[in-house]
Amino acid sequence: MTHHEHKTITVLKETILPGESKTINMEIAKLHTMTKLKIPIIVERSKFHGPTVLLTAGLHGDEINGIEIVRQLIVQKINKPKIGTIICIPVINVFGFLNQTREFPDKRDLNRVFPGSKSGSLASQFAHSILTEIIPLVDFAIDFHAGGASRFNAPQIRIVPDNSELKALADVFNAPFGLFSKNIHGTFRNSCDKLGVKMLLFEGGKSIDISKSITHEGIEGTKRILNHFGMLNSRKKITIPEHKTLYIEKSGWIRAKYSGMFHGLTKIGSFVEKGQILATISDPYGKIEHKLKAPNSGYIINVNDAPIVYQGDAIYHISNATGDE
Incomplete structure (x- = not known):
């Protein structure tokens, strides 16, 4: 894996040095009430050189279980790496989270407008900022999702077919199920892939819901991935499930x-x-x-x-x- 040889990491003109912790607010737009909307980006750097991992959730604002997983990773200090850098964005779509809806306020599905553009719709501008500001720093990402409407997903990792590197990482994450699904045009995952960032997509639970067992699977899998990269804080222990991931082709x-x-x-x-x-x-x-x-x-x-x-x-x-x- 190629690590970005940055002694300093700069996000939205803010510099984070090795050994530093910083929360950087990404301002996207004002609400119609003139309230500023900020998206906190939580950056934790070790003093020691290593990969940069991005953990994101809430691309769809009603998929709260994913947000809970990233929140727990922060609360349990799993996001403080032994080497390298961990960037957490628990809620990408703050608008949707605020309104308990899947979409962006311009009624667009944020996960269909990537890579976005500087002058497009609000969702499109926002997608563009994430890809230009954050993704160039990242080696590897996990994006947490939940089932739509009231459909409850078994905990699963989704990856593109025929990619041995991603398959090896999905094996390490070791969720109960693995699904092969092609990249969909306009998705965050597709754009990350094009920019050379390996992404695992975690699916589990349903929207407007928090399930303890789903949260547990997400946290444990993430710990196994961080451990695989030598990034897991020494005080944290990993568990190895009895069953290996069951991959579903069809x-x-x-x-x-x-x-x-x-x-x-x-x-x-x-x-x-x-x-x-x-x-x-x-x-x-x-x-x-x-x-x-x-x-x-x-x-x-x-x-x-x-x-x-x-x-x-x-x-x-x-x-x-x-x-x-």
Whole structure:
């Protein structure tokens, strides 16, 4: 891994020397109330030379579980590195976090406007600042996300297919599941990749929610990565899970065939057999109860937590089991 040979690191014209800790506020814009909106960037540098790791969350403002993971990494002082530098941005989309919404205030999905531009939409300008101010300093990043709406994701790392370096890092993180997904145009991950920054994308939990088990998986995986780079504070210990990451090559959504009240019977992360009853969908009047069955054997990596579903709603994400399981 090539470390950036910076004796000093400068973020938004503020210099952080080896051994220094600094919180730098990135001002993006004023609200319509003229309140300034600042995004705290928390930089911790060791006295000793090493890689620069970026930990980010809240790209979607309602994905609070990711924000909680980065907050805990700071509270537990895991972000104080033995060597190198750790940069934490717990909430990238402060606007969305403020309003408990996924989007930016200009109604754009921030994760579709990268690399952005100096003179584009507000979201676009902001994406541009992050890529020009922070990413050039970084060797490696972990971006924390959660499932959209009320769909709960099993803890998983997403990486592009056929990239042995990223696959090796995903192995080190050792989340319960690993998914191969191509870079989507306009995403933070895609832009980082183009700029030579290796990124692991962590998915877990659902929006407007904090799950202790998801937070635990995110923290422990991050500690294993930092330890791998020789950056983990000596007082912190890593745990090695009994199971190695289960990589899923192919997966698909199971959609509701009917609208109605949803009664889920299937635990997140569990293995189900083809034909197994996953849930029932009923009318409110006690007349009808439809059984929803697994179309194939596989692992359930996302479950719906909403009490009401509409016909066509994605309610379970299932891996397509292969013969070698």
